[in-house]
Every structure is written in C-alpha cells, then in structure tokens.
Amino acid sequence: MRRGRRKSSEVWSFFTSPSAPDHENKKTVICCLCKEKLSFHGTTTNLSVHLKAKHPSHLTSSGYEQATSSTVGPSAQSAAKTKTTQRMISDYSRPLMNQHRAAKITSLITNVITGDMRPINLVQGRNFVKLINFLEPGYTVPSRQSFTRNIEDNYCILKVKVKNELAAADNISLTEDLWSSCRMDCYFGVTAHFLVNDTIQSRVVATKQITESHTAENIALWVDLLLADYEIPPERIVSVVTDNGANIVAAMRLCSASYNWQHIRCVAHTLQLCVHDCLKNDPIKRAIGAARRLVQHVKQSTKAMSEIRQLHQSTRTENEPQNFDLIIDCQTRWDSTHDMLERLCSHQWKIRQYLSSLPRTRAAILELRDGHWIxxxxxxxxxxxxxxxxxxxxxxKYISISSVYPVVKGLCGKYSEIDAADDIFEKNFKLSMHTSLQTRFAEVLNFNNETPNLFHKSTLMDPHHKGKYFTHQNKVMVRNAIIEDMGEARAARPIVECQQSDIASTSTSALSNLDTILAYGKPRDSDSPHSSEDEQGGCTLEMEWYNKQKCPETDTITWWNANKANAPLLYKCVKKYMITPATSAPAERSFSSAGLTSAGLRSRLTGEHVEHLNFLHCNMDKM
Incomplete structure (x- = not known):
C-alpha cells in the first residue's frame, strides 16, 4: 500500500478529514473550530485564508495559534502541550494615530522634499520607510503620487500668499534671466523685490519652461503674461534688472516704451565685461592660459592631487586651510579668474615642488615661466x-542701487591714478580698465539732457552718500528732480503721518576696502561749503531737514524707517527707487536652486513640477 505524504503544515492543527462515507473522494476537510467544511485540492492556501478571516484570535507570531484541547482533535491536543502564552491581535496591529498628527508628519516630509531639494521618490525608499516606522509606528507613509499632489497644493497656497504680498506693495522691481537645465530645457526666471512693513522682501515669482524662440517680442510677451497671472498693474513696476544679452535688452526696450519702466543692466555683469576687455592683452592671455592649463592638470590627475595634498599637510601653517584644492575659472562665473589666480599663487611653491619631481619634458609643458608668475x-x-x-x-537683503554711482565713480578714479612705482604693464591695464568703465557705464556716470536717472536719485537719498559724490551743479540737479517726484507723490496720494521710532542699533556691514574705493569717487568740490542760498534754492522743508542729518551708523533702510515721519514725501521716493537691486544676482540664485532641482535624480521632472519645487524652495519662509 502506498503511504500518503506527511502533513507537516501547522494548518492541520485546526483541520481534520471527515470519516467515510462522507469523504469518498477526500476533497473536503472540516475546521475543528467552527465545524465548517472546506474544499481541499492539495494545497493549504484556502485553509490559511479561512483561519485568518474567521479565527484571527488564534494566530501566532509564526502564523497560527494552537487551539485548546477542548475544541480540537488529537493532533491539536499534542500541539497544545508546547503552546506558548496566547497573544492578542492588538499585539500585531499598528496603534491608532491622530489624523492631525499624521497630516503634520506628511506636511513635514513634503517640506523636506521641497526645502532640501530631495527627489520625490525618497518616500518609496525602503530604509526611509523603516526609519519612519521606527520613529512613528502608527504612521503609514503615503505614496509618491500623494506627495506630488501635496506639492501642487502647497504651490497654489503659497502663490496666493505671494500675490497678496505683491498686491500690498506700492512699487515693485523685477530681475529677469534665461537659463538652460542639464536636459537643455530653457527656463525664464523672474524675481520680485518690494518693501513690506518697512522690510525689503525678495520673491521668486516664476521659473517658467520656455519652448518658443527667445526673441525680444516673445520675452516681452512672457513678462506681460506673468504680470497678468499675478494681477500686477504694469504702472507699479518701477524697474527691471537684466544682464547685457542682446535679446533681453531689446525686450526691455519694448517694455520701457510701453510702460515707462527703467531698465537697469546688471552692474556685476557689466563689471565682468570690463574685466574681459582688459584680459584680451597678449601677455595676460598667455599667463592666464598657462595658469589654466596647470590647474586643469592638477585637478584631473589623482596622482598630482594626492602628492600636492601630502606636501600641503606636511608644510601647512595655522593660517592655511586644512584641505588643498584649486579653482578653475569659468567665463560666466563672476570673479572666477581672480579666484583661480589667487588660489594658484597661494600654493605656488607646493605646486613647483611637485613639478620638480616630474620628468623634465612633462614639467616643461606645465611649469609657468617667471614672467607668468609676475x-x-x-x-x-x-x-x-x-x-x-x-x-x-x-x-x-540690503539697499545696493544707491551705491552703484559712488562705486563706479570710485573705480574710475582708482584706475585713473598712476603711481610712480607702476611699470608699463600696470599702466596699460589701468588705462584699459578706466576706458572700459567709462564706456560701459556711461549711463551711470553721465548726466544726459540734465535728467538724473535712478542711480543718481537713489545715491542722493542714501544718508551714507547724499551729495558728496556729485559736483555742486549735479547735486542741485538731482535734488530738484527728487523734489519734483515728491510733488507727484503728494498729488497721487495723501500722506499719513507716522510715529517716529527709535533708530536700530544694527551696525553697517560695509567693507573697509570698499570705503577706499568710494573715496576715489568724491569730486574736489563736494566737501566745499556752499552758501545757504544755494542749499535752500527750490528745496522743500523735508529736503532741508534731510540735508542737515549726519551720516548714520545704521544701514539705510533702518535709518529711513526710524525717520520716515520727519520726511514722509521723501520716504515715498525712497520706497520707489531704493528697492531696485544693483545686479541680476537674485535671478541667478533662483537658477542655482533650479539646477539642483532638475539635476541627477530628478531629471525626469516636468517643467511644471520644476517650477513648483523651485518656487516652494525659494519662498520657503512664507510657508
């Protein structure tokens, strides 16, 4: 007789076979707990499902719980001898969690994704889920799609808050720029700058993916659509700051003609163009080319980097950084050429010592000549x-537009000064730089048609500068233009007197070497006394009061917040002109975060989700 296969599954502790003649075909079994008949076709799957559904209290940590001897057959009685203490089903279920707490955890995880620029599929990570289960056993991590919907909802909520901020601002300044991602998708970035509660605020309002051609007409159209989306009247836009790209400059020319906006070319970008003008000299090009070739060799060779780092550690002084590294210049990165040369010179002798260990032919190619080092x-x-x-x-975070005229004028004065110790190289460089500054900053330096521009007005309204960088004639011209603007402000809206507050004790963060540059910008007659008749000619009481104030120790906006009650009309002009950034760096910074958002692990994001994530990240303080 053939023996049947041994029944080793624990399921059979709860089931028995019916006796003949009921079990002629042996395809049914009986539950020892409820006496229900179940079909059996060679597998115990349906038997296990029955136990879990009908008798969960008998489950054990290994899958089942042995029944008591009073309710089960002989096989269950033998198993009961080894059974452990019975455990309740609550021991294996998650504790109930308050819905408010679960929503708060979900919100915080969403903030991690947007604030720390993490990929959305972080929530699907096995170890992340383990961490959450350990910290909060009752919380179930939602799906990736749920977090995507949360991000979209947060974007809509935050956008409404930013709209309300912009609606409360009397005047707004924009910065704009174009950028390409690692996938070569083009984005149009815009930031808004305004005063709210006497505090300078900056908001990223757009990182729009662009598929059309980057013509001036299209760029102007994108700006119009953005203003309509945020419900901003064009007349509240005071100025727009961009780089010197031909297409975006032409677009701003169209906008200025339509809305009378003031277009400001990025001062930092223009300064870098002046630097590039001067670096075209042959001796400079050869020296920088040799330096770039040496830096590239060191950064691309693990052996060279390792040996120089060992030399650095063995000869490092307390004032030197612990780690060794070199910087490679980039044409689009501001001051990168200066940083590359400065870092290379600081490690000059370590690099020379490394080169001396190379074969002579190889070292001859990399080594800089003494003339290059000079x-x-x-x-x-x-x-x-x-x-x-x-x-x-x-x-x-502070007022910068008021310092453009003094800084540029100071740079012109510094590079026009030829020292007796200067050699022919230094004289030629200074002459070339002075010429380039005069040419590229003609709009800032010159008073065309006796009409002061935004740079001149903001400089005079800065209590740190006032009129000490103007000639007396230009100072009177700028003052009269501001008085005319004050009259327009009076006619536009009645002035509400404010209570005067104490001046904040925050000290200014101006650099001492910047003060040296500014000293070159003062004209010879700026410190000479003028008659009181000249000072009062055409000047209002507010301007007279302002002219008598001493240079404050606080920053500009703090000083004006404390003294706005003394000159409310002039303060309105301050709020209008001083909110403009001097550079397009805010738009550049928004693209830096956008680059991290759309790079690497998140390269499959759509343009819409890139905008949502970057908007939430850059405006996180409003959430």
Whole structure:
C-alpha cells in the first residue's frame, strides 16, 4: 500500500478529514473550530485564508495559534502541550494615530522634499520607510503620487500668499534671466523685490519652461503674461534688472516704451565685461592660459592631487586651510579668474615642488615661466577692487542701487591714478580698465539732457552718500528732480503721518576696502561749503531737514524707517527707487536652486513640477 505524504503544515492543527462515507473522494476537510467544511485540492492556501478571516484570535507570531484541547482533535491536543502564552491581535496591529498628527508628519516630509531639494521618490525608499516606522509606528507613509499632489497644493497656497504680498506693495522691481537645465530645457526666471512693513522682501515669482524662440517680442510677451497671472498693474513696476544679452535688452526696450519702466543692466555683469576687455592683452592671455592649463592638470590627475595634498599637510601653517584644492575659472562665473589666480599663487611653491619631481619634458609643458608668475601676482592686485565691488553690489537683503554711482565713480578714479612705482604693464591695464568703465557705464556716470536717472536719485537719498559724490551743479540737479517726484507723490496720494521710532542699533556691514574705493569717487568740490542760498534754492522743508542729518551708523533702510515721519514725501521716493537691486544676482540664485532641482535624480521632472519645487524652495519662509 502506498503511504500518503506527511502533513507537516501547522494548518492541520485546526483541520481534520471527515470519516467515510462522507469523504469518498477526500476533497473536503472540516475546521475543528467552527465545524465548517472546506474544499481541499492539495494545497493549504484556502485553509490559511479561512483561519485568518474567521479565527484571527488564534494566530501566532509564526502564523497560527494552537487551539485548546477542548475544541480540537488529537493532533491539536499534542500541539497544545508546547503552546506558548496566547497573544492578542492588538499585539500585531499598528496603534491608532491622530489624523492631525499624521497630516503634520506628511506636511513635514513634503517640506523636506521641497526645502532640501530631495527627489520625490525618497518616500518609496525602503530604509526611509523603516526609519519612519521606527520613529512613528502608527504612521503609514503615503505614496509618491500623494506627495506630488501635496506639492501642487502647497504651490497654489503659497502663490496666493505671494500675490497678496505683491498686491500690498506700492512699487515693485523685477530681475529677469534665461537659463538652460542639464536636459537643455530653457527656463525664464523672474524675481520680485518690494518693501513690506518697512522690510525689503525678495520673491521668486516664476521659473517658467520656455519652448518658443527667445526673441525680444516673445520675452516681452512672457513678462506681460506673468504680470497678468499675478494681477500686477504694469504702472507699479518701477524697474527691471537684466544682464547685457542682446535679446533681453531689446525686450526691455519694448517694455520701457510701453510702460515707462527703467531698465537697469546688471552692474556685476557689466563689471565682468570690463574685466574681459582688459584680459584680451597678449601677455595676460598667455599667463592666464598657462595658469589654466596647470590647474586643469592638477585637478584631473589623482596622482598630482594626492602628492600636492601630502606636501600641503606636511608644510601647512595655522593660517592655511586644512584641505588643498584649486579653482578653475569659468567665463560666466563672476570673479572666477581672480579666484583661480589667487588660489594658484597661494600654493605656488607646493605646486613647483611637485613639478620638480616630474620628468623634465612633462614639467616643461606645465611649469609657468617667471614672467607668468609676475603677471599673475600683479593681476590679483589689479582685479581685487573689482571683486570687492561685485561682492558688495550683488546683495539683495540690503539697499545696493544707491551705491552703484559712488562705486563706479570710485573705480574710475582708482584706475585713473598712476603711481610712480607702476611699470608699463600696470599702466596699460589701468588705462584699459578706466576706458572700459567709462564706456560701459556711461549711463551711470553721465548726466544726459540734465535728467538724473535712478542711480543718481537713489545715491542722493542714501544718508551714507547724499551729495558728496556729485559736483555742486549735479547735486542741485538731482535734488530738484527728487523734489519734483515728491510733488507727484503728494498729488497721487495723501500722506499719513507716522510715529517716529527709535533708530536700530544694527551696525553697517560695509567693507573697509570698499570705503577706499568710494573715496576715489568724491569730486574736489563736494566737501566745499556752499552758501545757504544755494542749499535752500527750490528745496522743500523735508529736503532741508534731510540735508542737515549726519551720516548714520545704521544701514539705510533702518535709518529711513526710524525717520520716515520727519520726511514722509521723501520716504515715498525712497520706497520707489531704493528697492531696485544693483545686479541680476537674485535671478541667478533662483537658477542655482533650479539646477539642483532638475539635476541627477530628478531629471525626469516636468517643467511644471520644476517650477513648483523651485518656487516652494525659494519662498520657503512664507510657508
């Protein structure tokens, strides 16, 4: 007789076979707990399902719970001898979680994705889910699609908040730029700058994916659509800051003709164009080319980097950084040429010692000549004022537009001054830089048609500068133009007197070497006394009061917030003209975060989701 296969599954502790003649074909079994008949076709799957559905209280950690001897057959009685303490089903179920707490956790995870620029599929990661289950066992991580919907909802909510902020602002300044992602998708970025509660605010309002041609007409149309989307009347836009690209300059010319906006070319970008003009000199080109070739070799060779780092660690002083690294210049990165040369010179002798260990033919190709080192060292000193000016003017948390005229004029004065110790190389560089500054900043330096522009007005309204960088004739001209604007402000809206507040004690963050540059911009007659008749000619009481105030120790906006009650009409002009950034750096910064958003692990994002994520990341403080 053939013996049947041994029944080893624990399921059979709860089921028995019926006795003949009921079980003629042996295709049914009986549950020992409820006496229900079930079909059996060689597998215990349906038997396990029955136990889980009908008798969950008998489940154990291994899958089943042995029944008591009083309710089961002989096979269950033998198993009952080894059974452990019975555990309840609540031991295996997750504790209930408050819905409000679960929603808060979901919101915080969404903020991690947008704020820290993490890929959305982070929530599907096995170890991330384990971490959440350990920290909060009762919380179930929603799906990736749920977080995508949360991001879209947060974008709509935050966009409404930004709209309300812009609606409350009397005047707005924009910065604009175009950018291409790693997938070569083009984006049009716009940031808005305004005063809210006497505080400068900056908001990223658009990172739109663009598929049309980048013509001036299309760019002007995109700006119009953006204003309509945010319900911003064009007359509330005071100025637009862009780089010097021909298409975007032409687009702003169209907008200025339609809405009378003031187009400001990015001061930092224009300064870099002046630098590029001067670096075209043959000796400079050869020295920078040799330096770039050496830096590329070191950065691309693991052996070279390892040996120089060992030399650096063995000879490092307390003032030197712990890690060694070199910088390669990039034509579109501001001051990168200065930084490359400065870092190379700081490690000059370590690099020379490494080159001496190479074969002579290889070292001869990489080694810089003594003449190259001399040119590089002189270039570092000649480019330093430009780097200082660029670094200061690209800030967006403080007023920078009022310093453009003094800084540019100071740079012109500094590079026009020829020292007796200057050699022919330094003289030629200074002459070339002075010529380039005069040419490219003609709009800033010149008073065409006796009409002061935004640079001149903002400089006079800055209590740190006032009129000390103007000639007396130009100072009177700018003052009269501001008085005319004050009259328009009075006619446009009645002035509500404000309570005067205390001046904040925050100290100014101006650099000492920047003050040196500004000193070159003062004309000879700026400090000479003028008659009281000249000072009062055509001047209102507010302007007279302002002219008598001493240079404050606080920053510009803090000083004006404390003194706006003394000159409410002049303060309106301050709010109109001083909100303009000096550079397009805010738009550049928004593209830096957009590049991290759409790169690497998130390269499959749609243009719409890139905009949502970048908008939430850059405006996170409003969430």
């Amino acid at each position: 040119v590089i060292q002189k270039l570092i000193g000649l480019l330093e004022p430009l780097k200082t000016s660029t670094k200061y003017l690209q800030g967006e």
